[in-house]
Amino acid sequence: MSQKNQTLGEFIIENQAEFKYSSGELSRLINSIRLAAKVVNHEVNKAGLVDIIGAAGDVNAQGEDQQKLDVYANNKFIQTMTKRNIVCGIASEEEDDFISINSQDEQNQNKYVVLIDPLDGSSNIDVNVSVGTIFSIYRRITPVGTPVTIEDFLQKGDEQVGAGYIIYGTSTMLVYTTGHGVNGFTLNPAIGTFYLSHPEMHFPETGTIYSVNEGNYIHFPQGVKDYIKYCQQEEGDRPYTSRYIGSLVSDFHRNMIKGGIYMYPQSSKYPQGKLRLLYECNPMAFLAEQANGAASDGFGRVMEIEPKELHQRVPLFCGSSKMVQMVENFMSSSV
Numbered sequence: 001m002s003q004k005n006q007t008l009g010e011f012i013i014e015n016q017a018e019f020k021y022s023s024g025e026l027s028r029l030i031n032s033i034r035l036a037a038k039v040v041n042h043e044v045n046k047a048g049l050v051d052i053i054g055a056a057g058d059v060n061a062q063g064e065d066q067q068k069l070d071v072y073a074n075n076k077f078i079q080t081m082t083k084r085n086i087v088c089g090i091a092s093e094e095e096d097d098f099i100s101i102n103s104q105d106e107q108n109q110n111k112y113v114v115l116i117d118p119l120d121g122s123s124n125i126d127v128n129v130s131v132g133t134i135f136s137i138y139r140r141i142t143p144v145g146t147p148v149t150i151e152d153f154l155q156k157g158d159e160q161v162g163a164g165y166i167i168y169g170t171s172t173m174l175v176y177t178t179g180h181g182v183n184g185f186t187l188n189p190a191i192g193t194f195y196l197s198h199p200e201m202h203f204p205e206t207g208t209i210y211s212v213n214e215g216n217y218i219h220f221p222q223g224v225k226d227y228i229k230y231c232q233q234e235e236g237d238r239p240y241t242s243r244y245i246g247s248l249v250s251d252f253h254r255n256m257i258k259g260g261i262y263m264y265p266q267s268s269k270y271p272q273g274k275l276r277l278l279y280e281c282n283p284m285a286f287l288a289e290q291a292n293g294a295a296s297d298g299f300g301r302v303m304e305i306e307p308k309e310l311h312q313r314v315p316l317f318c319g320s321s322k323m324v325q326m327v328e329n330f331m332s333s334s335v
C-alpha cells in the first residue's frame with residue numbers, strides 16, 4: 001500500500017508486482033528516468049546563473065530554434081538510458097530519427113522503447129517559468145534481440161505501458177503512471193530524494209479553468225470558438241478562469257489538481273495542431289485517463305489515433321472529463 005512520505009525508490013519496488021509483465025525491467029527504466037530528472041533539474045535550476053540559456057543555434061526536427069537546455073536535457077535522458085542498457089530504442093522530439101540501442105548485440109534482451117519530449121515549454125526557460133519533461137513507454141513489437149524499427153514507435157497510445165512527466169516548477173515533481181492510477185513525487189533538493197507527495201491523483205470531474213493560447217482565436221475552428229464563448233458566458237459556475245502558462249506540463253499539472261481543460265486546437269498556422277502525438281499528446285492522454293480525466297482530438301480519444309509518422313501533430317483537448325466532453329459536443333455540432 002502506497003503511503004505519503006514513501007520514497008520513489010521504495011514505491012517502485014513495492015509496486016513492481018502489479019505491473020503485468022513484471023520483470024524488474026520497467027522498474028529499472030523508471031529509476032533511470034528518476035536519475036536523469038535529478039541531473040536535468042540541477043541544470044534547469046541554475047539556468048539563470050550561468051551562460052546556458054538562449055538558442056543553441058540548432059534547429060530541431062520541427063524547424064524550431066533549440067534552446068541550450070533542450071539539447072542538454074535531450075542528451076542527458078538519452079545518455080542515461082543508453083549507457084545503462086535499459087531500453088532497446090529511444091525517439092525524441094529533438095531528434096529527426098529514432099535511436100536503436102545495442103542493435104548489434106544479440107544479448108540485448110531489452111523490451112521497451114521510450115519516446116520523450118526532453119524539455120517541454122522551452123520558451124519559458126529564459127523567463128524563469130516552469131518547464132517539464134514528458135515520457136512515454138511501450139513494449140517493442142518486433143522480436144527481442146533485433147534492431148528496433150519504426151513500427152516499435154508508431155504504436156497507438158492505448159498500447160502504452162507507462163507515461164509521465166517531470167515538472168521543474170516551484171518544486172520539482174515526477175508524476176507517472178504504469179496503468180494503475182497516477183502518483184506524484186516531490187523532490188527534496190537538499191538530499192536529492194523524491195517522496196510520494198500526491199498519491200492517486202485525480203482530475204475533478206469538471207472545473208472552472210480553461211487553458212488555451214487565445215492569441216490564435218480567430219484561426220480556431222468554429223466549435224472551439226463556440227466553446228471559448230461558452231466558457232466566458234455568465235451562467236452557473238461560468239465565466240471560467242483563463243490560465244495559460246505555455247508549458248503543457250505545467251498547465252496540465254495545475255488543471256489536474258484544480259480542475260480544468262487544456263486546449264491546443266488546429267489553426268491556420270498549425271492545421272494539424274502544434275503538439276506531437278507521440279511525445280506530448282499520448283503520454284498526457286494516458287495520464288489524464290488514469291486520473292479520471294479525458295483527452296480528445298476534438299472528435300475522439302487521442303489514444304486511439306493510429307500514428308503515421310514519428311513527429312506527427314494532432315489537436316489536443318485534455319483535462320476534466322465533463323469539460324472535454326463539452327468541447328466534443330461543440331465540435332461535432334459545428335461541422
Ligand code: AHG
Nearest residue numbers: 119120121122123213246247248249
Ligand atoms: P516544446 O517547448 O517542447 O516545443 O513544447 C511547447 C508546447 C507546449 O508545451 C505548450 O503548451 C505549447 O507548445 C505552447 O505553444 P504556443 O506558444 O503556440 O501557445
Ligand code: MN
Nearest residue numbers: 117119120121
Ligand atoms: Mn513540448
Ligand code: MN
Nearest residue numbers: 117118119120
Ligand atoms: Mn520540447
